Amino acid sequence: MxxxxxxxxxxxxxxxxxxxxxxxxxxxxxxxxxxxxxxxxxxxxGLITRRPGSGRKRVTTRRDDRFLVSTSLRNRTASAVLLRNQLQEVRDVNVSEWTVRRRLRAAGLSCRRMATGPPLQRRHRIARLAFAQNHLAWNDEDWSNVLFSDESRFCLNGSDGRRRVWRRPGERYAPVCIDERLPFGGGSVMVWAGISSEARTNLVFIQNGSLTAHRYITEVLEDHVMPFMITMGEHGILMHDNARPHAARIVRGYLDEVGIRRFDWPALSLDMNPIEHVWDELGRRVRRHTPAPRIAQELRELLLQEWNNIDQNVILNLIQSMPRRLQTVINARGGNTRY
CATH class of the missing domain: 1.10.10 (Arc Repressor Mutant, subunit A)
Known part of the structure; x- marks a missing residue:
């Protein structure tokens, strides 16, 4: 240099x-x-500057480079070909898309997969920010009184999109290089569970139809949440999201009747619920299993086995991350976060 x-x-x-x-x-x-x-x-x-180089001169000037950078920042999903065309149209400079990529890389911009997140509207951001600010001062003891709960669906032939394959040129569609997928995952199993710092509930399988408000009361709240909340004492709080079976009037009435306190949980806030990471861990354990389950009954048995094998310290660490999660939400002003 x-x-x-x-x-x-x-x-x-x-x-x-x-x-x-x-x-x-x-x-x-x-x-x-x-x-x-x-x-x-x-x-x-007699000069302290470099001699003029003998190589090929740069096609773009610094002004052209700034145009590429500012245009890409205004339209983050623009391809290198589109940026090249705009540079030619506006600045009358003809370069290849590879030159565009090099200029952007030199400016610290790199092309990566977009992060995913729910479509947050202004009211969602306000509610998320208010919840994070109101509970930021909670310590580990406060969060240990919360039962975090949620449902999740696991498919027989699901894929996390991370599988890679070593292949030669021209082997893209070779049988050994294809990730075979069945429509709708080849069948699925829906489960419910709750976690706390000290323990977890049993894994509940939602079978024979979708989860309704009445089934949520009879199959989940009465059989699993009520006994668990009794062990947590008078300071126990139930956390469930705003799904229709959870937010139904008869569910709210039942919780008030039996005296179960609950969070006023903001909508579209999966990143603040640590049980989502437990579902990810459970899914990874199932995908690593050999042989893979072929029917729904095998998948249910494997889910139950791996659910019991998850170390409670893993769950404890996730719940103790709540202050960091809330601070990240505050830093994002209620927007999506890395969690």
Missing amino acids: PLDSVIVARIVALIQDGRGQRETARIVGKSLCAVQNVYQRYEET
Whole structure:
């Protein structure tokens, strides 16, 4: 990499003041070879700047580069081909899409997969921000009184999109290089569960139809939540989201009748619920299993086995991350977060 003109000027000044080249190299923190080359160039040209390069000249100017950067920042999903066309149309500069990519990479921009998140409207952001601010001061003891609950669906032939394959050119559609997928995942199993710092509920399978408000009361709240909340004592709080079976009037009435406190949980806030990461861990364990389950009954048995094998310390660490989650929501002003 060429030396800065300030360093070059200092090297020349030190040598002209009578310093040796080896001593000068030690003072400026450069190699002796670099100092010798710099001073030799100065003696030949009388300049501290580099000689004009003999290679191919840059097609784009700094103004063209700024145009590419600003255009890509205004339209984050624009392809390199589209940016190249806009540069040619506006600036009358013709370059390849590879040149566009190099200019953007030099400016610190890189092309990556978009992060995913729910479509948050203004009211969602306000509610999420208010919840995070109201509970930011809670400590580990406060969060240990919360039962985080949710449902999740696991497919027989699901894929997390992370599978990769080593292949030769032309082997994209070779049988060994295809990730075979069945429509709708080849069948699925829906489960419900709850977690807390000290323990977890049983894994409940939602079978024979979808989960309704009445089934949520009879199959989940009465059989699993009520006994668990009794063990948590009078400070226990139930966390469930705003899904229709949870927010139904008969469900709210039942919780009020039996005296179960619950969070006023903001909508579209999966990132604040640590049980979502438990579902991810459970899904990874199932996908790693060999042989893979072929029917729904095998999948249910494997889910139950792996659910019981998850270390409680993993769940504890997730719940203790709540202050960091809330602070991240506040930093994002109620927007989507990395969680």
